[in-house]
Amino acid sequence: MQNRILSSGIKNHIGKEVLMQGWLHKKRLLGGLVFILLRDRGGVTQVLIEDKDEAQKLDGLQLGTVLEITGTVVAEERAPEGTEIHSPKITIMLPVTETSPIEIDKPLSHKSENLDTLFEYRVVGVRNINEGKVFKIRSALNRYIREFLHKNEFVEIQTPKILAGATEGGAEVFKFDYFGKEATLAQSPQFYKQIMVGAFERVFEIGPTFRAEPSTTSRHVSEITMLDIEMGFIESHDDVLKMTENLVFNVLNRVYEEHAEELKSLNAPELVLKASFPRYTLKTIHEMYTKATGINTVGEKDMRPEEEKWICDYSKKENECEAIFVTEFPVESMKFYHMINPKDPTTVCWADLLFRGLEIATCPMREHHYDKLVVQMKKAGIDPEHPGYKYYLQAFKFGLPPHGGFGFGIDRLVEKTIGLENVKEAILFPRDMNRLTP
C-alpha cells in the first residue's frame, strides 16, 4: 500500500512507473485500442491497454472489478487530469461478473420519478463520481462547521437519543419499549443544549434526530441530521443572528473555495452572499409578496413555501445575498420556551434563516426566567409538574443566563449548497414513511 499512487496525485509522476489500485470504472474500445478508467478515492485515471494479453484479462469482467495496475504515467491532454497510464500490467484483485443495476460511469438521474431507483441502488450508485461528490461536500460542511464552532469556543456535547417520554410535540415521536418502560426517540436536543449552557455557556451537537412525520414530501424525512447550538450571556436576540450568519458565511465561502471544481461539476449555483444577511419581518414579507404576486398572504402566521422562494430570489437580486432572516414571528406561533419580544409583546424573539428558498435554521432567543417560563408552559397547556420537564426546569431554577441558539438542518444545507431538488438526495440512506432500506 505504501507505494500506491492515487489519481489525485498522478501529475507528480509523469515519466515514472507507478502502482495504482482501484475499481474498473469505465471501459471502451476505440480504434482497436482498449481504454479504461480506474477509479480510486482521488478520482479517475485513464489507462491505455495496447497489449492483447493484458486486455484479455478484463474479458467477461464488469464495472466494479477491483484492479491493481502498474504502468508508466504519460502526459496526455485528452485524458482526465492530463495524464494517462501506458504499458499497464494488470492484476485482478477481485473480479466482478454481474452487471451493475445502476450506471456508475454516467451522471445519474435525479428526476423525481427516478429517485426511488436512486435510493434503492444507493449502495452501488454512490460509487458514481458525481454522487460521491455530494457526500464529500457533506463531509466537508460538517467539518467546517465544527472548526468554526471550536474556534468560537463552543464545547461539543453528545446527548441521549433515548428519552423517557414525549415532551415537545407528542404526536410525531417514535415510541418503544425500554426494559418495560415507555421510551421515545429524541426529536431534538433542545432541552439538553439549553441545560448545558449552565455549564459551558456555548455548546453544539451534530447528530440524528427523529420525527414520525406521516409525510412523503420532498422536504420531510423521519431521520434528520441536525446541528444544534446554544450560547449563553447574549445581550439580545441579535447576538444569535450574528453568530448564525457568521457561521453560514464562513462555512459556505470555505466550501465554495475549497471544493470549487466539485461544485462546478455538480452544476451547483454560484454563491451570492454578503457577510451580513438582510432581515425582513414576517409582516413585511407578506406585504411585499402580496404586492408583487397578487396572492394575498397578509396576516398569515407563517411563510408559504412559495414565499420563501420568492423572498430569497428577491434578496439575491436586490441585495446580492441569497440568505435572509425572517424576523418577528407572531406570539401565536411561539413555542413555550421562546422569549416574547420585550419591545413588542405580539411578536417573538425568533428568526428563521432562509437560504436559496428554504428554511435551513430556526434561531430563537429563549425565555430564561424560571417564573416566566412556567407561566408560558401553562399558557401552552403544558403541565410544569410533568416528569418530562423536571430536569429541564432544574437548569432554570439554579440559574441560566440569557441565551439563544439555533437548530440547523445539515441535510437541507447540503441540499441547498449543491442545488439538489429534494432533501433526500443529500442523505446517504434516507428514511421516510415508505423507505426503511437500504
Place this chain on the structure above:
Amino acid sequence: MQNRILSSGIKNHIGKEVLMQGWLHKKRLLGGLVFILLRDRGGVTQVLIEDKDEAQKLDGLQLGTVLEITGTVVAEERAPEGTEIHSPKITIMLPVTETSPIEIDKPLSHKSENLDTLFEYRVVGVRNINEGKVFKIRSALNRYIREFLHKNEFVEIQTPKILAGATEGGAEVFKFDYFGKEATLAQSPQFYKQIMVGAFERVFEIGPTFRAEPSTTSRHVSEITMLDIEMGFIESHDDVLKMTENLVFNVLNRVYEEHAEELKSLNAPELVLKASFPRYTLKTIHEMYTKATGINTVGEKDMRPEEEKWICDYSKKENECEAIFVTEFPVESMKFYHMINPKDPTTVCWADLLFRGLEIATCPMREHHYDKLVVQMKKAGIDPEHPGYKYYLQAFKFGLPPHGGFGFGIDRLVEKTIGLENVKEAILFPRDMNRLTP
C-alpha cells in the same frame, strides 16, 4: 457582550477596569470581608467585596445566581489565576434563591454508592468545575480524532440509526413501530461503513449506537457513542492495527499536551505510551497470566476482565506502553464478516485494543470475497437471502477491495483517559436498564 472579559483571559487586564459575567460559584466570609468566586466558561475569578452595599446585594441569594460585575483587576498571588477583582459593582442578572441539590464548589464524589446521585443531579452537577472538565476533554477527544482522520483522507459519513430489522445479534436490539412496519435501532454502523468503502475507500462516523443490554455493570450502557472507521485497499490486517495505533497515539498525546492542567486537576494518570503498541496473541496472554497468577485461563476463547487489567499493567511496566493489541482470536469467536487468518485457519484477523485495562476498540479485517462471505454466513446460521442482508451483500457483489476497520468506544476512551472508574461517569446523561433520565 463585546466588552466582556473571561476568567481565562483576566491576566492580560491587570490594573484595568473590566466587565465580567458569570455564575456565583462560591461565597465565603473571611475576617469581615466577602470573597466570591465568579464562574464563566473560562474558569473562575475571585472577587473581593469590601463595600457593604455591594455585599448586601447577594443576601439571600444562592450559588448559581447569574451576575454581572465591573471592577478592577489586581494581581493577587493567593487567588486563582493570580488575580482578583477589587471594588466591584454588582448587578444581579438572574437571582437564584433555592439551594443547589448538589455541591458545585467542591469535588463531587464518584464513589459507586454516590453515582446515582451524581446522575440524578447531572443538570446542576456538571456546573462543578471538575465535572465540566470531563466533558471538555470529551469534546477535545472527539475533535482531535476527527482532525486526525481528515488529515488521513477519511470521509465522514452519517448513516441511519433506524433500520429495517435486526441483522447482527438479534436479541439485544430495541424494536419499534415504524408506520406499521417493524424497525430497530442501529447497534452499529458496521454494514454501512463497509458499503461505503466501495465509494470512498476511507470513511468514519462518530455517532450513537443502541444496545438493549439487560445489564447494570460499570461497563455497559444502552446508548453508546462509537467511532467507526473503515479503510479499503489495505495490504493486510497489519494496516488496520497501524492506523489504530497512529490514531490513539496522536490523539492521546495531543490531549495530554493541550489539556495538561485539566487532566492533572482530575488526577488523571500519567500517559505511558509508545508509538508502536505491543502485540500479544490471546494464547500468549492466557499462558502469561496463568503463570503469573496461578489462575488457569489457557484455552479460553476470550479475555477475562482481570486478564485485560493484568496484561496492561504488565505492558506498562515491561514495555512502557499501557496500550496493547490482543491478536489471533480463535475462529470459534468470529463474526461471519471477519476474515479468517490466511496463515492459520484456526484464528481470525481480529485484534482488540486494550488501554489501561479495558478493551476500547475491536480492529478486524473483513472477508471481502462475496462467495466466501456467503459461506461464512451460512456456517454462522445466517440466511444470506434474508432481506436484512440484501444491500450489504450488494456492495460485495459489485466489488469491495480488501478492507478493515475498527469500532471504538468514545465513552470508554474518555473514561480511561481521565481514569474514571465507570463508563457512565464519562457520559453526560447515561442510559442503562434502570436509568432513562435526565
